Every structure is written in structure tokens, then in C-alpha cells.
Amino acid sequence: MRHAMVLGAGIGGLFAARALSEVYDRVTVIERDRLPVEAGQRRGVPQGRHAHVLVTAGAQALDRLFPGACAELVAAGAPVVRDFAEFRLAPGGGSPLRLLGPAPEPFACLVSRPFLEAKVRSRVRSLSNVVVRDGVAATDLAAVGGRVSGVRTAGGTLDADLVVDATGRGSRAPAWLSALGYPAPSRERVPIDLMYVTRRLRPRTLPALVVGVSARPGRPRGIVLFAQEDGRAILTVSGYGGHHPPRDPAGLLAALADIAPPDVVAAVRAADALGDPIVAHFPANVRHRYDRLRRFPAGFLVLGDAICSTNPAYALGMSVAARQAEALRDVLMAGEHDLARRYFRAAARPAHAAWAAAVGGDLALPEVPGPRPLPVRLARVYTGRLLRAAERDPVVAHQFLRVAALQEPATRLFRPAIALRALR
Ligand SMILES: Cc1cc2nc3c(=O)[nH]c(=O)nc-3n(C[C@H](O)[C@H](O)[C@H](O)COP(=O)(O)OP(=O)(O)OC[C@H]3O[C@@H](n4cnc5c(N)ncnc54)[C@H](O)[C@@H]3O)c2cc1C
Known part of the structure; x- marks a missing residue:
């Protein structure tokens, strides 16, 4: 029985588990947090309290990995952009893109991160050869003769033929590799000192399902306002170093009014706020060049933010993870010869696209x-x-x-x- 182990049941870990379930007899996902039964915020994914959109490529990959998943999200209450009149995105920070006509399906999944994660988690749990074990943290890799043979946890060593690290931006894989005598990947880091201030809302009406106005030279602040499930909406004002948005409700509204068109400001003013503003700090775009390593142990791979984590304003991280999960399945299906080199090369492609967009824009x-x-x-x-x-x-x-x-x-x-x- 061939057994694969995924570290982390975030969005990348769940996608990876699905991909591995097609190739391995058994897949175990271990997650440090206790996982909520339904959609719920948790400590290991603090970004889940902020706006998260799965862009088209990610929505399409989600549907390939879990057929019918987007339709299921819509049936469960996810708003869908059916016409570009509902989509007002101004990536240049001025007027919106001139988009016309009906939007292709599936187009941008508008749900909160906990809602998306809960739906994907329940699809993963329904796979007969996958087990999700929560409350179990990976502390180190176990290795035998140049091959990773499993993972160490407080409760003992768990054996696996393949271990995939999807523990996110804080991944310890570089240190684990060094401890095993392998070189750590080189790290690229572009500091941006970005601050997100987010408010969840229950709006009376929304001018569009998606509103986004990006930062621009001279005004390094942007906003997004997305419709979400259950008639809710989420507003974020973001700002780069020296231009962090105010955290108090009145200041946040004033910052919004400097950027957003009047109908958006009016809709936010008229909405009921759900809780206080929430803050996230994103110091830098970071990418680990696993694709450049020449020596790497067999039996171990890395996926998602643990490889590359880019400015969230570009909304690409989950879609990159989905593409990497598909790449993982495809390289495994082609055989295990030279696996790490082939996988990291394939995984670098979507990561590079996101890196180029985010770093170029920043x-x-x-x-x-x-x-x-x-x-x-x-x-x-x-x-x-x-x-x-x-x-x-x-x-x-x-x-x-x-x-x-x-x-x-x-x-x-x-x-x-x-x-x-x-x-x-
Ligand atoms: C403010 C903000 C907004 C964002 N908005 C978007 C967006 O709109 N669209 C988008 O596509 N992306 C967005 N992102 C990026 C997105 O959140 C990440 O790219 C995505 O979550 C990466 O998935 P992952 O599985 O690699 O890591 P994560 O989702 O972070 O999951 C890592 C998991 O590993 C677990 N874990 C950690 N250590 C261990 C351990 N030792 N043992 C076991 N488990 C462990 C954690 O508890 C967690 O569950 C945003 C990010 C931020 C910060």
C-alpha cells in the first residue's frame, strides 16, 4: 500500500490531497489546528478573515480537481458574476476595465475563505482513500538513507512514501532540509510593507458584485468590495508603507471615500458592519527557489505558499496552489523518476506567473x-x-x-x- 502524507489542511494541502488520492493507495493529511466542522475561522489561517477570491484559473482548476465544485458553491449561496456589468475592476487605479458582455463560467468564486475551505475539506473527507487528522503538528522530517521516510510529530513518527509540505508561508522545509544535510533553497524577497484593513458587512444593496480599485503611483492605497455568501460583503482598504490605512471605522470610511466611486462609498455607509475592522500585515513577496536545487531528498515535495507567497492584492495564491496540485498529479502519473526536479520545475510556472504580476505591479x-x-x-x-x-x-x-x-x-x-x- 503506497502512502502519501500532506502537511497542512489549508487550501493547498486540500488540493494536494485530492491530487495524490488519484496516484496513492492512501493519503493522510495532518493539520496542526483543530478543524471546525463547518466554515469557521482558525488560528493557522489568519488570512481567512480577509477577502479571498479564487480567480478564473483557480476556479477552473478547482472544478477539474473536484468536478461540479463551483456549481456546488453557487448552489450553497456563492454570488456569481454572470455579466461584466457586475464586475468593476480598476487595476490601474483609475477607471474600471472596459469589460463587456456575459462572463464565462466558472468565473471568480465569490465566497469567504472559511466557506471555500469548508466546502473543499468536505469534498476531500468524502474521498475513500483520504484521512484528515487535525490537532497534529509536523515538527520535523524523518529520513532513512537519503530518502524522507515520514514526518515527526509530538505523538511519534508517521511513515509515508511521499511527504508534501503545504504548511504555508511559515513552512520549515528549508531548515528541515539543512538538518538532513541538503542545501536549503535560495530565497527571493521583495519587501512591500502592505497593510490590509478589512470590514465584514451586511449591505442593503451593492453597486456590483466585485469592485476593486488598485493602488497607483502617488496614491499607494487600494480597495476591494466583494459580495459573499449569505448576503454578506467584505471590504478591504490596503496601503503600502507610510500609507497604511486607518484602523478605526470612521478613518477607514474616509480612506475609502478618497479612492472609491460615490455609489460604492454610499453602499458601504448604508451597510451594517459585522464586527470591528481586522488588520493584516504583509511584509514582503517571498519565493523559495526549490526549482534551482540540484540536491534534494527523495520522498519529499513542497507546495503552495511554502514555495511562493505573493502580495494578496493580486489574489493569486490559492489559484497557484490549485495549479501546483494539478502539476503534482501530472508528474506523478508520468512516473517517479527524477520526481523532485520535474515537479519543482512544473510548480515554478504558476508561481512565476504570480510572482511576475505581483512584483511587477509592486x-x-x-x-x-x-x-x-x-x-x-x-x-x-x-x-x-x-x-x-x-x-x-x-x-x-x-x-x-x-x-x-x-x-x-x-x-x-x-x-x-x-x-x-x-x-x-
Ligand atoms: C490578507 C490576505 C488575503 C489574501 N487574499 C487572497 C485572495 O483573494 N485570493 C487568493 O488566491 N489568495 C489570497 N491570499 C493568499 C492565500 O491565502 C494563500 O496563497 C493560500 O492560503 C496558500 O495556501 P497554503 O495551503 O499554501 O497555505 P495556508 O492556506 O496558509 O495553509 C497552511 C496550513 O498549514 C497548517 N500548518 C502550519 N504549520 C503546520 C505544521 N507544522 N503541521 C501541520 N499543519 C501545519 C496551518 O494551520 C494551515 O492550515 C491572501 C493572503 C492574505 C495574507
Whole structure:
């Protein structure tokens, strides 16, 4: 009986368990937290109290991993963007993208993070060869002769043929590797000092299901207002270093009014607030280059934020994890020869797309410190033109959105048909 073990039952761990269930006889997921039966906040996923959207590529991957999952979310009350009139996204920080017509299905899952996680968790629990054990923390890897043979916990060692670390941004995998005598991956870090201040709301009406106005040079603050399940909504004001949003309700509303159109401000003012504003600090984009390691033990892989964690304002982390889970299944199905190299190379692709979008966008703001080599400066000028064109040209707007939602590679933004429209 071949046994795979996943560390962490966050969204990446759950996707990984599904992928592994197709290849291994048995899969065990261990999770440090006690897991709620229904949707509920928990300590190990503090980001769950903030707005979380699964962009199109992630929603599509979710549906491939768990057929019918998006329809199930909708049946359970997730609002769906059926027409682009319901979708007001201004990634350039000015006017919204000029998007027209009906939205493709499945398009952006609008649910809270605990709701999404609970639905995915119950799908994973219904798999006959997967067991989720909560209240169990991984403390170290166990290894025998150059091969990871399991994981150590306070209750003893749990054996497995493959261990997948999905413990999120705080993953200890680099230290665990060093302790086994392997090199740790190099780390890339782009500090952004981003602050999120979030309010959950019960609105009377909403001007659109999705409203987003991004930070822009000279005004390094952005907002999102998303509809959610049960008639609720979630509002976040975010700001980079030196421009962190106020945490008190009145100050937050004033900050919103500086950025959002009047109908959005009016809808928020008229809404009932559910609880106090909640704060999250996101210091830096971080990525570990497992794809560059030459020596790596057999029997061990890493997935999700544990590889790459990018600015949440780009809303890509869960979708990257979903894509990596699919990559995990695909490389395993092709055999176990040279597994780590093949997997990390495949997992780096969605991570790189998210990294390029987030770091490129962050460094376009003069308020974010850091070196800007010539290619970054050129990309910034081009993207500025492109985003301005996308405010009036639907062809550019739809192309931009497909790239921003990880459906197509960023190179699509540079093809002649788009470049001509952007530079015209
Ligand atoms: C404020 C904020 C907003 C965000 N908004 C979005 C968004 O809109 N869209 C989007 O796609 N992404 C968003 N993200 C990113 C998203 O939250 C992550 O990319 C995603 O959760 C990564 O999944 P993961 O499974 O790798 O890690 P996590 O979901 O963080 O899960 C890690 C799990 O591992 C468990 N764990 C940790 N250590 C151990 C251990 N030693 N043993 C056992 N279990 C352990 C934790 O308890 C947790 O359950 C946002 C992030 C933040 C901070």
C-alpha cells in the first residue's frame, strides 16, 4: 500500500490531497489546528478573515480537481458574476476595465475563505482513500538513507512514501532540509510593507458584485468590495508603507471615500458592519527557489505558499496552489523518476506567473523601495500604457483580465495586436 502524507489542511494541502488520492493507495493529511466542522475561522489561517477570491484559473482548476465544485458553491449561496456589468475592476487605479458582455463560467468564486475551505475539506473527507487528522503538528522530517521516510510529530513518527509540505508561508522545509544535510533553497524577497484593513458587512444593496480599485503611483492605497455568501460583503482598504490605512471605522470610511466611486462609498455607509475592522500585515513577496536545487531528498515535495507567497492584492495564491496540485498529479502519473526536479520545475510556472504580476505591479509604485533594473522599468512603462488603454478598449481589457486571472501567460500582453492598441 503506497502512502502519501500532506502537511497542512489549508487550501493547498486540500488540493494536494485530492491530487495524490488519484496516484496513492492512501493519503493522510495532518493539520496542526483543530478543524471546525463547518466554515469557521482558525488560528493557522489568519488570512481567512480577509477577502479571498479564487480567480478564473483557480476556479477552473478547482472544478477539474473536484468536478461540479463551483456549481456546488453557487448552489450553497456563492454570488456569481454572470455579466461584466457586475464586475468593476480598476487595476490601474483609475477607471474600471472596459469589460463587456456575459462572463464565462466558472468565473471568480465569490465566497469567504472559511466557506471555500469548508466546502473543499468536505469534498476531500468524502474521498475513500483520504484521512484528515487535525490537532497534529509536523515538527520535523524523518529520513532513512537519503530518502524522507515520514514526518515527526509530538505523538511519534508517521511513515509515508511521499511527504508534501503545504504548511504555508511559515513552512520549515528549508531548515528541515539543512538538518538532513541538503542545501536549503535560495530565497527571493521583495519587501512591500502592505497593510490590509478589512470590514465584514451586511449591505442593503451593492453597486456590483466585485469592485476593486488598485493602488497607483502617488496614491499607494487600494480597495476591494466583494459580495459573499449569505448576503454578506467584505471590504478591504490596503496601503503600502507610510500609507497604511486607518484602523478605526470612521478613518477607514474616509480612506475609502478618497479612492472609491460615490455609489460604492454610499453602499458601504448604508451597510451594517459585522464586527470591528481586522488588520493584516504583509511584509514582503517571498519565493523559495526549490526549482534551482540540484540536491534534494527523495520522498519529499513542497507546495503552495511554502514555495511562493505573493502580495494578496493580486489574489493569486490559492489559484497557484490549485495549479501546483494539478502539476503534482501530472508528474506523478508520468512516473517517479527524477520526481523532485520535474515537479519543482512544473510548480515554478504558476508561481512565476504570480510572482511576475505581483512584483511587477509592486515595483511600478515609486513608494515601494527596491532596485528596478531596466527590464522592470520598461515593463512598468508598457503596463501603464496598457492599463490606460484597457479603460476604453474592451479587447485590451479582456486580454489583461485573462492574464491577471492566470488563464493566459503574460507574453499575451506583448503580442502585436495588443501592443498596437496599447501604444496607439
Ligand atoms: C490578507 C490576505 C488575503 C489574501 N487574499 C487572497 C485572495 O483573494 N485570493 C487568493 O488566491 N489568495 C489570497 N491570499 C493568499 C492565500 O491565502 C494563500 O496563497 C493560500 O492560503 C496558500 O495556501 P497554503 O495551503 O499554501 O497555505 P495556508 O492556506 O496558509 O495553509 C497552511 C496550513 O498549514 C497548517 N500548518 C502550519 N504549520 C503546520 C505544521 N507544522 N503541521 C501541520 N499543519 C501545519 C496551518 O494551520 C494551515 O492550515 C491572501 C493572503 C492574505 C495574507
